[in-house]
Amino acid sequence: MAEDTEKAIRVRTLFLSDMHLGTKGCQAGLLLEFLKDYDADEIYLVGDIVDGWQLRSGWYWPQAHNDVVQKLLRKVRKGSTLIYVPGNHDEFLRDYIGTTFGGIEIAESRIHEAADGRRYLVIHGDQFDMVVRHAKWLAYLGDGAYTLALVINTGLNKVRRRLGLAYWSLSAWAKLKVKNAVNFIGKFEEFLAAEARRVGADGVICGHIHHAANREIEGLRYLNTGDWVESCTAVVEHYDGTMEVLHYPSILRAREAGRAEVARLAEPAPAGRRAVA
Numbered sequence: 001m002a003e004d005t006e007k008a009i010r011v012r013t014l015f016l017s018d019m020h021l022g023t024k025g026c027q028a029g030l031l032l033e034f035l036k037d038y039d040a041d042e043i044y045l046v047g048d049i050v051d052g053w054q055l056r057s058g059w060y061w062p063q064a065h066n067d068v069v070q071k072l073l074r075k076v077r078k079g080s081t082l083i084y085v086p087g088n089h090d091e092f093l094r095d096y097i098g099t100t101f102g103g104i105e106i107a108e109s110r111i112h113e114a115a116d117g118r119r120y121l122v123i124h125g126d127q128f129d130m131v132v133r134h135a136k137w138l139a140y141l142g143d144g145a146y147t148l149a150l151v152i153n154t155g156l157n158k159v160r161r162r163l164g165l166a167y168w169s170l171s172a173w174a175k176l177k178v179k180n181a182v183n184f185i186g187k188f189e190e191f192l193a194a195e196a197r198r199v200g201a202d203g204v205i206c207g208h209i210h211h212a213a214n215r216e217i218e219g220l221r222y223l224n225t226g227d228w229v230e231s232c233t234a235v236v237e238h239y240d241g242t243m244e245v246l247h248y249p250s251i252l253r254a255r256e257a258g259r260a261e262v263a264r265l266a267e268p269a270p271a272g273r274r275a276v277a
């Protein structure tokens with residue numbers, strides 16, 4: 001592969017989440033290729049980039065995972081702005097919110113203003129796990145209970161972390177209860193869109209549920225970056241402010257098909273098939 005500056009596609013903003021570096025599930029090879037293919041003025045890491053929970057129970061850090069980190073740092077050196085919004089798996093970084101490390105800013109959440117003036121709330125999304133799971137009875141208790149649940153969610157995780165307990169795992173839970181998972185995803189999307197409305201944004205860009213999306217929910221734009229464990233997806237903002245979900249395996253397949261087509265056209269057609277135009 002050539003150096004990124006020569007052939008990379010440049011976008012205004014790149015949003016990536018749920019890489020889970022430090023786990024066997026992370027598709028670091030594909031991710032590295034993606035980072036060679038795409039360059040951006042601004043990069044948001046929308047949580048669960050490094051999997052601190054997994055690393056705690058055994059060190060797994062192959063060269064490819066190092067390469068991903070190096071690639072991101074190189075982009076910063078070359079002028080990209082990088083904002084790291086931690087998630088639940090890299091929650092240890094939440095102790096550093098508001099600080100900057102080597103040009104990388106750590107933020108709890110952020111309002112991103114797109115080129116078209118639209119404002120997006122950028123947040124990982126795990127903050128809403130509890131309200132999403134207990135939405136039914138919280139609805140009975142009203143607005144105060146909702147806010148309280150958000151506070152408890154944050155506090156509880158902090159305590160669990162201090163005690164060295166594992167975070168409630170969405171994927172493990174979802175695998176156990178497939179029906180509930182579908183329900184959960186729908187509710188999660190609604191809650192995140194509602195949160196964007198609450199903070200006065202036009203939309204939300206989040207991660208956490210490993211389920212890329214670009215849709216409208218009651219007049220708000222809901223974007224989810226997906227993950228680099230199964231789907232290998234990202235959200236990009238083009239220079240006109242258009243947001244797009246990229247499914248990298250599809251891009252690679254299309255590129256491959258395009259190359260095959262070019263090769264086919266370049267080949268001289270056999271005499272019998274040449275005629276009709």
Ligand SMILES: [Mn+2]
Nearest residue numbers: 048087088208
């Ligand atoms: Mn998460």
